[in-house]
Amino acid sequence: MSAGFNAISAMLKARSGLIVGPDKLYLLETRLAAMMRREGARDLDALADKLRPGNALEHEVVEAMTTNESLFFRDTKPFDALRLRILPRLHATRPAGAPLRIWSAAASTGQEAYSIAMIAAEMGAALGSRRIEIVGTDIAREPLQRAREGLYSQFEIQRGLPMQLLVKYFSKEEAQWRIKPALRAAVTFREWNLLADLRALGQFDVVFCRNVLIYFDAPTKTRVLEAMARQIAADGVLFLGGAETALGLTHAFHTAAGETAAYTPAAALARVA
Amino acid sequence: MSTLTCLVVDDSRVVRIVARRMLEHRGFSVVEAEDGEKALAVCRAQMPDAVLLDWNMPIMNGIEFLQHLRAEFGPDKPPVVFCTTENDMSYVEQAIAAGAQEFIMKPFDEEILAGKFAQVGLL
Numbered sequence: 561m562s563a564g565f566n567a568i569s570a571m572l573k574a575r576s577g578l579i580v581g582p583d584k585l586y587l588l589e590t591r592l593a594a595m596m597r598r599e600g601a602r603d604l605d606a607l608a609d610k611l612r613p614g615n616a617l618e619h620e621v622v623e624a625m626t627t628n629e630s631l632f633f634r635d636t637k638p639f640d641a642l643r644l645r646i647l648p649r650l651h652a653t654r655p656a657g658a659p660l661r662i663w664s665a666a667a668s669t670g671q672e673a674y675s676i677a678m679i680a681a682e683m684g685a686a687l688g689s690r691r692i693e694i695v696g697t698d699i700a701r702e703p704l705q706r707a708r709e710g711l712y713s714q715f716e717i718q719r720g721l722p723m724q725l726l727v728k729y730f731s732k733e734e735a736q737w738r739i740k741p742a743l744r745a746a747v748t749f750r751e752w753n754l755l756a757d758l759r760a761l762g763q764f765d766v767v768f769c770r771n772v773l774i775y776f777d778a779p780t781k782t783r784v785l786e787a788m789a790r791q792i793a794a795d796g797v798l799f800l801g802g803a804e805t806a807l808g809l810t811h812a813f814h815t816a817a818g819e820t821a822a823y824t825p826a827a828a829l830a831r832v833a
Numbered sequence: 834m835s836t837l838t839c840l841v842v843d844d845s846r847v848v849r850i851v852a853r854r855m856l857e858h859r860g861f862s863v864v865e866a867e868d869g870e871k872a873l874a875v876c877r878a879q880m881p882d883a884v885l886l887d888w889n890m891p892i893m894n895g896i897e898f899l900q901h902l903r904a905e906f907g908p909d910k911p912p913v914v915f916c917t918t919e920n921d922m923s924y925v926e927q928a929i930a931a932g933a934q935e936f937i938m939k940p941f942d943e944e945i946l947a948g949k950f951a952q953v954g955l956l
Contacts, residue, residue: 718945723936
């Protein structure tokens with residue numbers, strides 16, 4: 561591998577935890593192609609020469625490599641679990657007036673966070689006057705800006721979103737579809753690196769961190785999982801992606817009985833929080 | 834499990850061919866009709882398991898077909914998925930009111946089609 565590839569790969573790991581091995585050279589070249597053309601960099605070596613710690617270009621490379629596809633109600637199981645079991649249980653066991661807090665930990669363009677918001681809105685009376693706070697975070701600024709705008713293409717609103725929810729929670733703006741203000745207001749988006757200190761985000765009852773860990777090496781996965789365990793209530797739930805697991809990486813989580821790709825914090829770590 | 838049959842109703846032969854390919858790829862057997870009236874005749878002869886339905890067609894359009902279908906055969910079977918260039922909210926609302934289960938806005942690809950069919954329990 562070229563020195564440029566190695567330098568960019570090392571920078572990505574340090575800044576975001578993302579592992580880009582030599583087998584992912586094509587991914588690096590594809591995702592950075594437009595930037596390289598714009599910068600007049602004929603190869604990765606030339607691009608790497610222009611990167612400086614913390615400069616805008618370095619940030620842009622991180623964004624380009626960490627921005628991943630997002631769709632509404634991706635994999636239906638966690639959303640069914642949230643609606644049918646987890647939110648009803650948490651609502652029944654928490655004191656009146658205490659909000660339930662849900663974190664979409666790799667929010668990207670916001671579809672997951674808004675899917676959660678739609679579920680909470682649809683549950684309506686079943687949650688009484690319980691406040692549901694939804695926080696979406698991502699390391700990349702540009703997709704978060706799109707998430708805040710809540711504006712989606714026709715292609716995006718056709719993937720996973722039932723038409724009844726489209727009619728109820730979106731309005732059409734020319735060729736695009738915008739989440740209505742009430743639902744937009746239900747979600748707060750914040751730029752946040754999962755490798756950074758998570759404590760300022762506060763305690764959550766449910767965390768969606770799906771298809772993120774797959775990009776990390778094992779020590780980074782462990783570090784992120786253990787940091788997350790400290791931010792999840794003892795009776796809370798963490799959802800990972802279908803191809804991910806916390807098992808074998810940390811003792812901070814147990815599998816959540818009866819659920820798929822869902823974990824509850826182990827008591828010892830939860831107490832530390 | 835036996836093969837499910839999907840009736841593709843569209844006045845465009847090209848769209849019917851494209852939809853047929855996608856549906857057959859997903860294990861459906863496909864029958865075709867080029868307008869709502871012919872589609873009703875197909876349903877009366879042998880009810881399909883699903884209908885993929887265009888909106889604008891000669892003789893009888895998609896919404897009229899759906900209204901006839903629901904009036905004659907009951908409110909929710911077979912599942913009907915609209916597949917149309919109409920993409921204003923009012924059309925989606927009309928489709929829901931008439932008893933459609935889902936709504937695809939053209940242009941579409943196999944992922945969108947399969948996703949919508951999965952949403953209504955057909956995949």
